[in-house]
Amino acid sequence: MNLTTLDPPIPLYTLEQDPILGSKLFSMSRFEGTVTHHSELLIPHRKDYYLLGFIRQGGGRHWVDMVPYEPKDQTFYFFAPQQITVKEEPLPTWGTAFAFTQEFLALQENTLLRTLPMIQNPENGHELALSEADVMFVEDLLDKIYSEYLTAGVWHQRMLSAYLQVLLTYLSRLYTEQFERKTFSAETQLLKKYQAEINKHFHQLHQVSDYASLLHVSAGYLSEVIKAQSSKSAITHIHDRLVLEARRLLFHSEQSLKEIAFGLGFSDASYFSRFFKRETQVTPAEYRAATRRMYQ
Template identity: 30%
Template sequence: MLQTSNHTLIDPKTGNLAFKVMTFEHNIFESLQRFNYYTLVWVTGGTGRVQADLSEYEFTENTVLSFSLYQPFKILPETQLKGIVIHFHPDFFCIYKHHKEVACDGVLFNNMYGAPLVSLPETSRQTLQLLAEQMKEGIRIKGFAQYELLVSYLKIFLIMLSRLKSEQYPQQATDMTGDDEPFVLQNLKDCIEAHYKKKHAVSDYADMLAITPKALAKITKRHYKKTVTALISDRIIIEAKRELYLTNKTVKEIAYDLGYNDEYYFSRFFKKNVEVSPQVYRETVGSDRG
């Protein structure tokens, strides 16, 4: 029997979801998802795999899956799942505005190169469970300073997850340490994000960062186990996939938007990375939108 319990706060100005805490005792998100808010899925029971952007990861019970705005993801259960889902809109809680307090940007969210997983040790579960219950109660009871109360609970929840993930994936957290190499990598990610539609050459990014292509390649290989070209390609492919299943643009239009004047060259590039043509990908994903 499917069972779901949810507590939802609606933004009175827009009528859209602001904050939501939901418990579930069935498999969810088996079709492709892409929300306009941040999502945390705490799997308290069950196992499976999660597909996020270009990668697939296995998870077990007491794992939190984190997804950014508009990030495509799908959860493929191997056993029956149960757990807690938290959604929050950036208008309700802006992770950029609160970055110094929470520091979850680039750790829990907006890191296309990292696994969207946090394992919860037993010592943390009780506190997080209590916070989730307090959030639900805070949504249910309307009253003075409701927003401030809910944001306080959410901040603590995110801080705990960010600390755990930084411990479990120290390589992803090195951008916070202040040494030279992670600083370069953070700038590289920012540069790719800003220019991937127009600049595809490694030399372009090396010039922006005032570093030689060889030195940049060495740093990137050490930290990400990938070449700079692969990082640029990953970002292009992510955007191409999003455009293919979220818009009705032609392949030619998408190719042009991503800096390719030759539609056929772009199609070959896409197929090399995804193993199917853009049109086949669109047809396959389109049949799975649900």
Template identity: 30%
Template sequence: MCEIKNINSTAITQNKLKFSIYKTIDFLPYMKELDVPHRHNYNMILLNERNSGKQLVDFEECIIEPFSITCLHYGQIHQWLDYDKIEGYIIVFENDFFALRHQNYELSEFSFLTYRHKIPYAKVSKEQFENVKSIALWMLKEFSGKGNNFDKHLYSLLNLMLLELDRLFEPNNKNTEFSQSLQLIYHFEELIDKYFREKHFVKDYASVLHVRPNYLNAVCNEVTKSSAGDLIRNRIILEAKRLLIHEKKTASEIAYELGFTDNSYFGRFFKKYENNTPDGFKKMFLKN
């Protein structure tokens, strides 16, 4: 069983900015240290231009193809599996780095940096990749040169890159009504991530958001194709899996940590949505 490592961005960025950009060949020493399961306190964007690799993101194996983009957000559990041949760029930044410049524009507005995309991965055309790569090269120049106001340039370039990625991950035009629905989902997802241990019911979140439970559920179905209850349950199940595999905790300890007063109910809950018991899932995952 692998115990999870918690990796702080300063160990990767080596600066107080809470931001860094690397060519993958220069990031290799970190990859070798992080080829075990680890949890990020930062966001990471991988732009892979050449060759292939493999990584594990929250129990899902993810192939790294040429002309592909992978986005990992705060809190995800990640492991590099096959990485020494990929060629591209890696951008690392904390939420705080973005917030310093864009106080009224939250990162949660970018769906690929939320739990809505289990593994935000996109295989794109060469032209699309070149558009994003050009921003990365500009970032690299500013980051390496450290000229006047280089940090402000980096804030703006990061925002530009995220907007470009938003076109790739959310290609449909967002009318005003749909944008309002997205805002509600963003806030709902933030609340889930903050309170999933103690709030298990849609009505609890609807009350905080000042909407009716039925309305919240309808918006979730429209935007995410999942019910509000499913979004809450998915987050609880994800954390249960993390605790089972990486924290060496028993099912009863996990039940208590996730706010279940009845251990047997937690077992039934897990089995209903995973078609396996907690112990069965642990044994199957470690065997594979």
């Protein structure tokens, strides 16, 4: 497992100008035994865009937030912005991938996409198993999307958005079947909004009352709903997110403990160390040393 010492310590990649659309909002690629040679993918990195793809066959092992995945044939994979990913080696791949940015989701015709479980990803999933029927449906839609992607015209953008809505809605149904298996009540929606706000603000806001203000509810009501919906206290969700980010940085970067602590909104590095040990039973230094020994 390679470690990067770049500044910033973990590079953030943006969606490049698409040669077909002339846009930085959406891109699509097909792979027929293609080998990805981009060396930057072989070091830990983040993307500021969504990346989704159907792997028909091939692909090399990759890591998402310290979890290794062996690619499975006939499987759909999805990455969210800001996750730390790294490939172990470039291997031939057959399949189709597409990427889009937060700005793409903000377009009027795409606003409904933002509410779908596949996009919100409350369970922090990464792969969807597909049945034979699912594969036929997904491949047919991907063919339609790719054909529209290559077609210029007045209705191009709307057709592209319409096909994407059908595909991502279909995949969201699979997502809920495989990950959530819950009804979408008002309380469930509050949990999802709470998790989304934590993802946006965990570097600065560490108190439940801060998020209650953002969501326009009382701290007591928010705590009650979050506990009932997730079986975890509201403050635990905040702490879990801080620990996840701390683990990412301890494993993938060479930042000092003081730099990591300040970056996560702790005013004192020693307090951060006590917090991390309380949550994980090991100190940040012990965690960094142990995980690097394990994965080297």
